[in-house]
Each structure stands twice: as structure tokens, then as C-alpha cells.
Amino acid sequence: MTSTSLWRGVLEPLEAEGIVARVVPAERLEEVRARADEAMTAAGFAPAVIARIRLDIEHGFPQTEHPVRSVVVAARGRPLTQADLTWHGESRRVLVPPHYAGYRDVPRAMARRVDELLRPAGFGATLHQPPLKTLATCSGLARYGRNNVAYVPGLGSWLQFGACVSDAPPPDDAAWGDPQLVDRCERCSACLRVCPTGAIGGDRFVLHTDRCLTWHNESEDPFPDWLETAVHHCAVGCLRCQQVCPENVHAELVRAIPERFDEAETATIVAGDDGQALSPATRAKLARCGLDYSLALIARNLRLLLEA
Ligand code: SF4
Ligand code: SF4
Known part of the structure; x- marks a missing residue:
């Protein structure tokens, strides 16, 4: 069996x-590591911020008991999750963009499934967390939109990525190249026009991250003075550029x-x-709708939405 046919037996199921x-x-x-670092530097991230982002991802070769020969990057569609909060006697619905719910569990489950499918051929797979969008776009799985969101044919941007490494040899015909x-x-230019904070710049492809609502409401740092309260519309993240995208x-x-x-x-x-009082x-329930992202940060964001 060639490595290409071995992987076909995994990818098709x-x-x-x-x-x-x-x-x-x-x-x-x-x-992938070098490209992700380069992109963060081009976006003007401070070294401290790059260091903080790196805490959430793994770089280079993982340490596993088996030789690491291939890396699988995968995507699956995810739903918009919602919470009905009862606030001063009224039910108030808040939205959570896809990929917050199951942020860790979905990639874990995908890695387990790849492992199961490889076992009959005598190989295995282990969860790995490289910079996923870079890996997905260089492998041809996804393409970047002008909003720097990654799109996969059939799934659009309503998805969650995951990755795992394997001791199985990679396919002979593995595609690779610059992100498209x-x-x-x-x-x-629909996303550029709808972005509430002017984060999508006509002058450059790289997002003006320091203007992006998601960047700010995913951070525990205080909101900048210029960020208007009225632009918040999700418990965390932002849906505007994805909702309008054709x-x-x-x-x-x-x-x-x-x-x-x-x-x-x-x-x-x-x-x-x-969280001790919960x-x-x-x-x-918080985990099912993606509100377990960071309890302190979610509490701050919810206060803004509920008190608006
Ligand atoms: S996520 Fe929101 S703030 Fe960020 S670029 Fe898209 S529309 Fe703009
Ligand atoms: S809204 Fe238009 S410009 Fe923006 S990512 Fe989608 S297709 Fe590209």
C-alpha cells in the first residue's frame, strides 16, 4: 500500500x-512556525504579545514516543452557540461565534478519530497544536479572506480547525505553498465596509489587529478608549465580517x-x-455554549452587553 492510498483510507471516512x-x-x-512568527511581526504585534500567543500553540516537532513523520490538519463545521441569560427578570440572548464551544474538545476528538482510522494499518496519531490557520492555508485546506479569516470550501468560515501528528509516512502528493x-x-469589499472598527485595511492584506474587536474582547487587557460600547454584539469575538461575507x-x-x-x-x-460558585x-451549560472561554473575561463582556 502506498502512503497516498493509506491516507485516502483515512481522509475519505x-x-x-x-x-x-x-x-x-x-x-x-x-x-509553519516561521511563517506564523513572520505574520505576527508584520501585523505589528509586540514581542510580549507574540510570547503570549505562543503559549497557546505548539511549535516545531512534538515529543512523542513514536517518530513523527506527518501532520494532519482538519476542519469541521461548527454551530453558532447561544445563551439565554435571565437579567433583571428578562431573558436576554447572547451569541457566541462558532469555534469557541469545543475549542479544545473538537480538535481532540478529530485527533482521536484519525488515530482510530490509522490503527488497522499499524500507525497512530497524537493531538498537536501548531498555528492552525497557517498550516491550513499552506496545505491548501483553506484560503484567507480579506478579513484574515480562513475559509474552507463547503464550510465557509463556520468551522473549527484541529491538527495531529502521526508516525505514518506523508502522502507522496502532499500539496504545499503560499497561502492563497x-x-x-x-x-x-463587503467585510471592509461592515467592520465596525476599521480593522480591515484597504492598504494592506494583514489585518489591523489592534483595531479588531475580537482581539480586544478576547484579551483581559482593558478596552481601549476608542472602542465604542455599541460595537459589542457577542459574548466574545465578532461576527460582522463573516456574516456579510458572500x-x-x-x-x-x-x-x-x-x-x-x-x-x-x-x-x-x-x-x-x-467558577467555584458555579x-x-x-x-x-457554559461549556456547551462556549462561555467557558475565560470566566473573568466573559463576565466583563457580558456585563457590557447586559447593561447596554
Ligand atoms: S472580526 Fe469584527 S472587528 Fe475584526 S475584522 Fe471582522 S468585523 Fe472587523
Ligand atoms: S466579505 Fe468579500 S472581501 Fe471580505 S473576505 Fe468575504 S469575499 Fe473576501
Whole structure:
């Protein structure tokens, strides 16, 4: 069996389960690291910020008991999650963009599935967390939009990426190259026009991250003075440029059933303590709708939305 046919026996069942993936030689991980560093520097990130981002990703070759020969990058569609919070006697719905719910569990599950599919051939796979958008776009799995969001055919941007490494040899025909821009971006500026903070610059491809709402409401740093309260519309993140994007027209955004929180639960969540006061049932609901991202940060963002 060639390595290409071995991987076909993995990728085809994954696709039937709604997971699209690419496999590339593990040596590419070093290049992915270098490209991600370069992109962050080009975006003007301070060294301290780059160091903070690096805490969330793994670089280079992972330490595993088996030789690492290939890396799999995968994507699966994810729903918009919602929470109905009870605030001063009223039910208030808040939105959480896809990929916050299951941020860690979904990549773990995809890695487990790749491992299961490789086992009959005598190989295995282990979760790895390289810079995922860089890996996905260089492997040809995804393309960048002008908003610097990654799009996968059929899924649009409503997705979650994950990666794993394997001791199986990579396919002989693994594609690789510079990240490509979505074709439509050449003649479209919908995201640029709708962005509430002017983060998508006509003068350059790289996002003005320091202007992006997602950057600020995912950070525990105080909001900058110029950021108007009215632009907040999600518990975390921002949907504006993705909602307006024509690349998402044919990618169905599934809305998950809202998780309901009563007045006492909402008050505890918004108080933003370390989670000790939350029951296991409340914590499970928070996880299902992606509000377990960071309890203190979510509490701050929710206060803004609820008090608006
Ligand atoms: S809205 Fe238009 S320009 Fe922006 S990412 Fe989508 S297709 Fe590209
Ligand atoms: S996520 Fe929001 S703030 Fe950031 S670029 Fe898109 S529309 Fe602008």
C-alpha cells in the first residue's frame, strides 16, 4: 500500500463524517512556525504579545514516543452557540461565534478519530497544536479572506480547525505553498465596509489587529478608549465580517439550541469569580455554549452587553 492510498483510507471516512483534512510532511511544522512568527511581526504585534500567543500553540516537532513523520490538519463545521441569560427578570440572548464551544474538545476528538482510522494499518496519531490557520492555508485546506479569516470550501468560515501528528509516512502528493486569497476578495469589499472598527485595511492584506474587536474582547487587557460600547454584539469575538461575507452564503450556519441560565446563575456568571460558585450543571451549560472561554473575561463582556 502506498502512503497516498493509506491516507485516502483515512481522509475519505473523515470526509463522510463531515471532517475535511490534508496531510503534509512533519518537516513543514518548522516552516509553519516561521511563517506564523513572520505574520505576527508584520501585523505589528509586540514581542510580549507574540510570547503570549505562543503559549497557546505548539511549535516545531512534538515529543512523542513514536517518530513523527506527518501532520494532519482538519476542519469541521461548527454551530453558532447561544445563551439565554435571565437579567433583571428578562431573558436576554447572547451569541457566541462558532469555534469557541469545543475549542479544545473538537480538535481532540478529530485527533482521536484519525488515530482510530490509522490503527488497522499499524500507525497512530497524537493531538498537536501548531498555528492552525497557517498550516491550513499552506496545505491548501483553506484560503484567507480579506478579513484574515480562513475559509474552507463547503464550510465557509463556520468551522473549527484541529491538527495531529502521526508516525505514518506523508502522502507522496502532499500539496504545499503560499497561502492563497479567496478569489472573490479581488472584487469584493463587503467585510471592509461592515467592520465596525476599521480593522480591515484597504492598504494592506494583514489585518489591523489592534483595531479588531475580537482581539480586544478576547484579551483581559482593558478596552481601549476608542472602542465604542455599541460595537459589542457577542459574548466574545465578532461576527460582522463573516456574516456579510458572500463566501459564507452557501455554508449553512447552524444555530445551536440556546442554553438557558436563570437569574441566580446569570448573576454568578456575571460576577466573574473563579467558577467555584458555579454548580457542575451550570459549568456544563457554559461549556456547551462556549462561555467557558475565560470566566473573568466573559463576565466583563457580558456585563457590557447586559447593561447596554
Ligand atoms: S466579505 Fe468579500 S472581501 Fe471580505 S473576505 Fe468575504 S469575499 Fe473576501
Ligand atoms: S472580526 Fe469584527 S472587528 Fe475584526 S475584522 Fe471582522 S468585523 Fe472587523
